[in-house]
Amino acid sequence: MIRFDQxxxxxxxxxxxxxxxxxxxxxxxxxxxxxxxxxxxxxxLKLLGLIERPSHGIVTLDGQNLAKIGRAGIPKLRRxxxxxxxxxxxxxxxxxxxxxxxxxxxxGMAPAERSKRVRAALEKVGLLSYERQLPATLSAGExxxxxxxxxxxxxxxxxxxxxxxxxxxxxxxxxxxxxxxxFQSVGTTVLIASHDLPxxxxxxxxxxxxxxxxxxxxxxxxxxx
Amino acid sequence: xxxQFEFPQKEFPMESPLTSDQSRGIRSKPRPxxxxxxxxxxxxxxxxxxxxxxxxxxxxTVAVMAIALALPLTFYLLLGNLQKMGDALGQNQTISLFxxxxxxxxxxxxxxxxxRERGEVAGVKVKSPDQGMDELxxxxxxxxxxxxxxxxxxxxxxxxxxxxxxxADSVDKLVTEMRGMSGVDQVxxxxxxxxxxxxxxxxxxxxxxxxxxxxxxxxxxxxxxxxRVDIASRHEEIGVLMLVGASRAFVRRPYLYAGIWYGxxxxxxxxxxxxxxxxxxxxxxxxxxxxxxxxxxxDVLPVWLxxxxxxxxxxxxxxxxxxxxxxxxxxxx
Numbered sequence: 001m002i003r004f005d006q007x008x009x010x011x012x013x014x015x016x017x018x019x020x021x022x023x024x025x026x027x028x029x030x031x032x033x034x035x036x037x038x039x040x041x042x043x044x045l046k047l048l049g050l051i052e053r054p055s056h057g058i059v060t061l062d063g064q065n066l067a068k069i070g071r072a073g074i075p076k077l078r079r080x081x082x083x084x085x086x087x088x089x090x091x092x093x094x095x096x097x098x099x100x101x102x103x104x105x106x107x108g109m110a111p112a113e114r115s116k117r118v119r120a121a122l123e124k125v126g127l128l129s130y131e132r133q134l135p136a137t138l139s140a141g142e143x144x145x146x147x148x149x150x151x152x153x154x155x156x157x158x159x160x161x162x163x164x165x166x167x168x169x170x171x172x173x174x175x176x177x178x179x180x181x182x183f184q185s186v187g188t189t190v191l192i193a194s195h196d197l198p199x200x201x202x203x204x205x206x207x208x209x210x211x212x213x214x215x216x217x218x219x220x221x222x223x224x225x
Numbered sequence: 226x227x228x229q230f231e232f233p234q235k236e237f238p239m240e241s242p243l244t245s246d247q248s249r250g251i252r253s254k255p256r257p258x259x260x261x262x263x264x265x266x267x268x269x270x271x272x273x274x275x276x277x278x279x280x281x282x283x284x285x286t287v288a289v290m291a292i293a294l295a296l297p298l299t300f301y302l303l304l305g306n307l308q309k310m311g312d313a314l315g316q317n318q319t320i321s322l323f324x325x326x327x328x329x330x331x332x333x334x335x336x337x338x339x340x341r342e343r344g345e346v347a348g349v350k351v352k353s354p355d356q357g358m359d360e361l362x363x364x365x366x367x368x369x370x371x372x373x374x375x376x377x378x379x380x381x382x383x384x385x386x387x388x389x390x391x392x393a394d395s396v397d398k399l400v401t402e403m404r405g406m407s408g409v410d411q412v413x414x415x416x417x418x419x420x421x422x423x424x425x426x427x428x429x430x431x432x433x434x435x436x437x438x439x440x441x442x443x444x445x446x447x448x449x450x451x452x453r454v455d456i457a458s459r460h461e462e463i464g465v466l467m468l469v470g471a472s473r474a475f476v477r478r479p480y481l482y483a484g485i486w487y488g489x490x491x492x493x494x495x496x497x498x499x500x501x502x503x504x505x506x507x508x509x510x511x512x513x514x515x516x517x518x519x520x521x522x523x524d525v526l527p528v529w530l531x532x533x534x535x536x537x538x539x540x541x542x543x544x545x546x547x548x549x550x551x552x553x554x555x556x557x558x
Contacts, residue, residue, distance in 0.1 A: 049468070072472075079470035089465045105267075106471045108260030150469065 001027040001158060001189045002048065007057030009043050009213070017043040019213040020057070025191060025206075027157070030184040032200045033193045035210035041193035044210070045160050048191070049083055050074050062157065079107055082151030082188075084161035088143050090135040096122065096146050097131040103154040121153040122146075125179060141172035148179060152188070159183055161192045165199065177203055201225065264478060272482040275455075283487075286451050290444050290491030294538055295498035297437035298526065302503060304429045305524045306510060311422045312389070320396075322383040322403055323411040332408055333381040340385055345399050347388045354379040380410060393420040441541060444491065448484050448545030456480060456553045463554070477550045481543055488542025492535030499526055499534075 002025040009018040018040045025031050033041045046052040047059050050066060059066045061077075069077055090099050100121055104114040122128045125145040127138075135143050144164060151159055161180065165173035177192075177199060184190045184205075194200055200207055204224050209217035276283045324333060330353065337349040352360075357379040362371055385403070387396045400414045456463065466476050507523040 051468070075467070075470045075472040075475075077470075078468065081470075083468060085468075089461075089468065091462050091465055093462075102466070103469045105264070106466070106469060106475055108256060108264075110256060110259070111263070 001025055001029070001062060002191065003058075003060040004044075004047075005058045005060070007047065007054045007059055009040070009047065009052060010055045017213050018047075018054070018210075021210075021213065021215055022057075023208055023215060023218060025189060027189055028184065028187050029206065030181065030190040031192070031206040031208055032203070033191065033208045033210060034195055034197065034200055035216075037195060038212075039210040040213040041195070041210060042162050043213075045083075045162050045191070045193055048158070048160055049081055050077055075106075079103065079154065080156055080158070082154065082156035082159040084144075084147050084151045084159070084164045086163035086166040088147035090143060090146055090150075092135050094134070095131065096127060096133055096135065096138070099135065099146055100149045100153050103150060107154060117153055118149075121149040124152070124182075125149045141168050141176070144168060144172075144176060145179070148176070152183060156188065158189045158191070161190075163194055164192060165194065165196060170199070173199055174202070181205075264475065265482075268478040269482045269485075272479040273486055275479070276483060276486055283490075286447060286487060287490045287494060290447050290487060290538070290542075291494035291498060293440040293443045293447070294491055294495035294534060295502075297433055297440055298495060298499040298530075298534065299502050300429070300433045300436060301530075302499060302506070302524075302526055304426060304433060305526075306506070307422070307429070308426050309524045310510075310513070311419055311426065320385040320387065320400055320403070321413040322385060322409055323413070324381040324383070324408050325410040326378070326380050328381050328408050330381075333383065336406065336408060337383050340383065340403075343399070345387050345391045345395050347386045349386070350384040352382040352384065354381060357382060393423050444488070444538065444541050445545040445548075448487050448542045449549040451487065452480050452484055452546040453549045453553060455483065456550060473554050476554060477547075480550045481546045484542035484544075484546025485539045486542070488539040488545075489535050491542070492538030495538065496531050496534050499531070 004021050004023050007018055007021045008016065010016045021040070021044070033044055035041055043052060047054055047066070048061060050069060053067070062080075066077070091102070097118055100118045101114055104117060109117070119128060119131070122131055125148055127142060127145055127149065130138060130142070130146075135146060138146065144167070148161075148164070151161075159180070164180070165176050168176065173196065180190050180192060181203065201224060204221055206221045207217070207219040207224060208215065209219070322336075324336070333351050333353075337351050340346050340349045354377045358371065358377050361379075385399075387399065396414075397420060400412055403409060404412045463476055503523065503525055510523045
């Protein structure tokens with residue numbers, strides 16, 4: 001599903017966020033990317049959504065070399081991904097329903113089918129009864145769940161999340177991670193950047209550890225203690 | 226696990242619309258035209274709602290644009306009426322030919338006949354010295370003085386009336402020609418003012434065109450700036466839309482419709498202004514008409530122009546929004 005081949009990313013100003021990074025994530029696998037802040041976790045995810053492009057090396061997604069996707073092809077690529085952000089990036093002036101509906105509307109789905117899918121996604125994150133409300137009336141954890149519903153509503157084959165539990169208390173964080181594990185169990189590939197080591201250990205999934213943009217450890221799920 | 230949020234397995238059936246594998250991906254059935262139309266409808270409605278949600282700001286923008294559009298329209302209206310007035314007054318224009326003293330009736334008649342044969346001339350009236358004397362006598366204050374004269378000092382006068390549709394230039398040429406005719410002493414032409422008016426109107430027409438072009442640019446800038454501010458204030462929303470896979474055309478669409486709405490409203494308001502000016506001018510122009518030719522009524526703006534202004538304004542609005550959004554979204558991406 002995901003393949004990084006000798007990938008480096010140097011930002012303007014000389015800071016090297018990723019350095020000759022190589023790894024693969026199989027279809028249907030769930031993996032964590034961890035490391036101290038500034039280790040390159042976010043950059044790694046940004047390369048997958050073509051929010052950034054690598055300076056060197058090849059990123060392949062589903063067999064497709066992302067370098068071959070031009071500017072006009074980016075929207076189409078992003079519609080295949082589900083992205084969850086630490087600050088959940090909801091549209092505060094639209095209802096929960098409208099927020100979750102957004103990717104389907106962009107994708108051009110018929111209204112009746114959209115409605116069905118949005119309800120299913122909201123039900124899955126336990127927020128169906130909130131569909132008419134605005135995001136501001138929800139708690140941080142609930143807002144993050146709306147963000148997750150939006151990411152999964154179009155049934156992406158790959159779900160990527162950047163510090164999805166960064167702003168949440170430990171109990172909520174466990175719930176959110178459980179939710180991601182549920183998506184993996186139905187066949188979605190999941191890649192999560194997180195620096196919350198205790199939580200990661202608890203999940204018993206593969207862990208990719210970065211340090212200053214280099215891969216320093218790649219621990220398989222069964223080896224996580 | 227808190228009781229407000231649980232993951233019971235039965236809420237996760239494999240055949241739910243979210244997990245059934247055969248419908249993975251967004252487009253179960255491709256429906257590009259329908260969804261395109263749908264989004265246009267949505268964008269038009271959403272942008273209208275946004276404009277209505279801040280009525281004062283929208284009204285101010287629309288008013289500024291409307292005034293910019295109404296100005297050339299009003300000038301055009303005034304110009305048209307001045308032109309018409311000039312034409313109407315031209316119909317009353319007469320050229321007086323004073324013959325040299327001592328010309329006979331027959332030579333005056335012959336000259337009159339020669340002039341009547343010309344294409345530019347509608348009619349020639351011959352006034353004999355006696356008739357001239359009678360006219361003068363009728364004027365107050367002259368009768369006494371005239372009695373002291375032994376001889377009638379007045380010459381024959383030919384009053385030449387040019388045809389109404391003859392241009393001021395040709396009339397001018399006729400006058401010059403008449404000055405050179407034998408037996409003619411003096412030619413008095415009341416028409417030079419008309420020539421001046423026509424030249425002035427020509428300048429006016431050019432001024433209206435330039436003004437219209439400048440003010441169209443102003444309309445473009447007003448729309449562009451309003452949309453620019455709008456886009457800047459929705460910077461985050463645009464970022465989110467792009468992150469979840471919206472194309473630029475999708476992101477841009479509501480702003481283009483906002484431009485169209487601004488233009489359309491401003492165009493309609495401008496036509497309203499112009500019609501108001503028309504009404505307020507109608508009465509004084511009519512009064513002027515009564516004083517002069519008696520057949521002068523206000524020349525109203527043609528219906529096609531009134532219909533074209535909102536359409537053209539909507540196009541200008543679209544163009545302004547398009548230019549700014551292209552530039553603005555490139556920055557965002």
